[in-house]
Amino acid sequence: xxxxxxxxEKRMAAALxxxxxxxxxxVDHMADGASALAALESGVYDMxxxxxxxxxxxxxxxxxxxxxxxxxxxxxxxxxxxxLDDKVEGLDSGADDYLTKPFQTKELLARLRALGRRSASFQxxxxxxxxxxxxxxxxxxxxxSNGQSVxxxxxxxxxLEYMFGNKGQIMTREQLAVKIWGFExxxxxxxxxxxxxxxxxxxxxVGSKVEIKAVRGLGYELREKNV
Amino acid sequence: xxxxxxxxEKRMAAALxxxxxxxxxxVDHMADGASALAALESGVYDMxxxxxxxxxxxxxxxxxxxxxxxxxxxxxxxxxxxxLDDKVEGLDSGADDYLTKPFQTKELLARLRALGRRSASFQxxxxxxxxxxxxxxxxxxxxxSNGQSVxxxxxxxxxLEYMFGNKGQIMTREQLAVKIWGFExxxxxxxxxxxxxxxxxxxxxVGSKVEIKAVRGLGYELREKNV
DNA sequence: TTCAATCTTTCATCAACCTTAAAGTGCTAT
DNA sequence: ATAGCACTTTAAGGTTGATGAAAGATTGAA
Numbered sequence: 001x002x003x004x005x006x007x008x009e010k011r012m013a014a015a016l017x018x019x020x021x022x023x024x025x026x027v028d029h030m031a032d033g034a035s036a037l038a039a040l041e042s043g044v045y046d047m048x049x050x051x052x053x054x055x056x057x058x059x060x061x062x063x064x065x066x067x068x069x070x071x072x073x074x075x076x077x078x079x080x081x082x083x084l085d086d087k088v089e090g091l092d093s094g095a096d097d098y099l100t101k102p103f104q105t106k107e108l109l110a111r112l113r114a115l116g117r118r119s120a121s122f123q124x125x126x127x128x129x130x131x132x133x134x135x136x137x138x139x140x141x142x143x144x145s146n147g148q149s150v151x152x153x154x155x156x157x158x159x160l161e162y163m164f165g166n167k168g169q170i171m172t173r174e175q176l177a178v179k180i181w182g183f184e185x186x187x188x189x190x191x192x193x194x195x196x197x198x199x200x201x202x203x204x205x206v207g208s209k210v211e212i213k214a215v216r217g218l219g220y221e222l223r224e225k226n227v
Numbered sequence: 228x229x230x231x232x233x234x235x236e237k238r239m240a241a242a243l244x245x246x247x248x249x250x251x252x253x254v255d256h257m258a259d260g261a262s263a264l265a266a267l268e269s270g271v272y273d274m275x276x277x278x279x280x281x282x283x284x285x286x287x288x289x290x291x292x293x294x295x296x297x298x299x300x301x302x303x304x305x306x307x308x309x310x311l312d313d314k315v316e317g318l319d320s321g322a323d324d325y326l327t328k329p330f331q332t333k334e335l336l337a338r339l340r341a342l343g344r345r346s347a348s349f350q351x352x353x354x355x356x357x358x359x360x361x362x363x364x365x366x367x368x369x370x371x372s373n374g375q376s377v378x379x380x381x382x383x384x385x386x387l388e389y390m391f392g393n394k395g396q397i398m399t400r401e402q403l404a405v406k407i408w409g410f411e412x413x414x415x416x417x418x419x420x421x422x423x424x425x426x427x428x429x430x431x432x433v434g435s436k437v438e439i440k441a442v443r444g445l446g447y448e449l450r451e452k453n454v
Numbered sequence: 455t456t457c458a459a460t461c462t463t464t465c466a467t468c469a470a471c472c473t474t475a476a477a478g479t480g481c482t483a484t
Numbered sequence: 485a486t487a488g489c490a491c492t493t494t495a496a497g498g499t500t501g502a503t504g505a506a507a508g509a510t511t512g513a514a
Contacts, residue, residue, distance in 0.1 A: 068355055070394025084331055091337040097324060110318040118323060137396040139445055154444035191504055197462055380491055424473060443502060
């Protein structure tokens with residue numbers, strides 16, 4: 001479960017990161033609204049905790065813009081004030097829950113569990129492998145560890161879709177040629193190689209640890225580069 | 228939007244029913260936990276408001292059992308006590324949100340909107356994307372940043388309505404042809420293209436930053452022009 | 455070292471996509 | 485009725501960029 005934490009106050013941020021990590025969440029921390037929005041848009045987070053008061057862009061605005069772009073990630077808004085109107089604005093800006101500082105960690109964790117339960121059912125058709133997330137409905141490949149993403153062409157998309165769906169297996173040229181191009185004769189296998197080359201470039205571009213390895217005489221395999 | 232209200236105290240129940248109906252929700256009221264659970268299991272509700280203290284079975288138990296049976300309906304828990312442990316138990320029992328009595332109706336309504344947002348894509352009859360606002364009841368598209376607006380034809384309206392409702396995704400010609408025209412055969416896909424052209428003109432007319440981008444081999448995508 | 459397997463780059467082509475114009479359809483006001 | 489209007493469909497020609505073929509470079513097994 002991957003959480004985006006947006007909080008500018010250093011002490012608070014450090015404490016929250018520590019707390020969340022201890023609870024086995026993967027946490028990424030952003031210190032201002034603009035970067036938080038950018039990170040959210042990558043679509044790799046299962047939920048987000050946003051502080052309202054932040055430089056660049058406040059939490060409400062981040063939520064509003066993210067929702068406006070179709071990002072459905074559950075958001076928990078965090079604020080110092082406990083005014084009713086703040087709560088209402090928070091929730092109407094697109095947040096799913098609202099918590100007032102100071103709060104007890106027990107309550108924060110309970111609310112996160114509640115949000116997380118829901119996010120499971122809202123995962124769209126995105127496939128994962130290693131540090132990669134492939135969103136077929138957006139034709140986009142993103143690297144979870146750094147948020148970088150690329151647009152894929154139709155062939156590239158179908159290659160990755162096929163390989164993600166057959167993890168650990170070695171795909172032969174023939175399988176790929178038939179599945180993706182509908183080719184029958186060996187003559188056209190070079191196409192597979194060409195597109196493997198294109199696809200590898202995209203993997204490198206997003207900075208993924210995953211690579212497409214050729215297995216001589218057999219075909220191609222998706223695997224994580226050894227450290 | 229259909230809400231299940233489970234509350235045993237008559238006066239409170241009556242007030243809530245009145246409030247919710249006024250907000251145009253369809254409300255069904257149950258006075259004890261057992262009937263609330265039975266009602267929830269029917270699966271017809273978009274959300275549920277459960278009082279914790281109820282005869283037969285308390286709210287926590289109703290939530291827990293419903294979740295156990297795979298019911299995913301969003302639940303808002305209502306209670307007189309404000310103990311932290313209560314909140315934690317409430318959320319962990321499967322509730323999505325938790326509100327302590329006494330509460331202000333504004334907050335209750337905001338929280339319900341937050342819960343209901345997932346099932347309904349539009350709140351006030353107008354869909355938004357980027358600097359655009361689409362009023363479906365008036366068949367009007369307006370650009371928020373300059374107030375300029377245009378009248379849309381039925382097809383244009385339905386194209387935008389569909390695309391606004393599936394933000395961030397790439398819509399295929401086929402999806403659009405089937406959804407909007409009821410076409411089955413590829414021959415008529417040119418219609419989609421023609422209407423995309425018309426619709427683009429309207430986007431340009433109102434001076435929006437949003438554009439309809441074709442994604443070769445895949446379909447169309449709504450996005451904001453890069454600065 | 456050899457050579458077959460695999461990789462990469464390049465580039466003309468053509469399907470995919472765009473636009474415009476004209477004809478068709480159905481509604482409303484006169 | 486009929487003209488005018490708004491919207492839709494059909495058709496045809498124009499544009500464009502992903503695609504696949506070709507060719508040369510690189511790799512690794514024997």
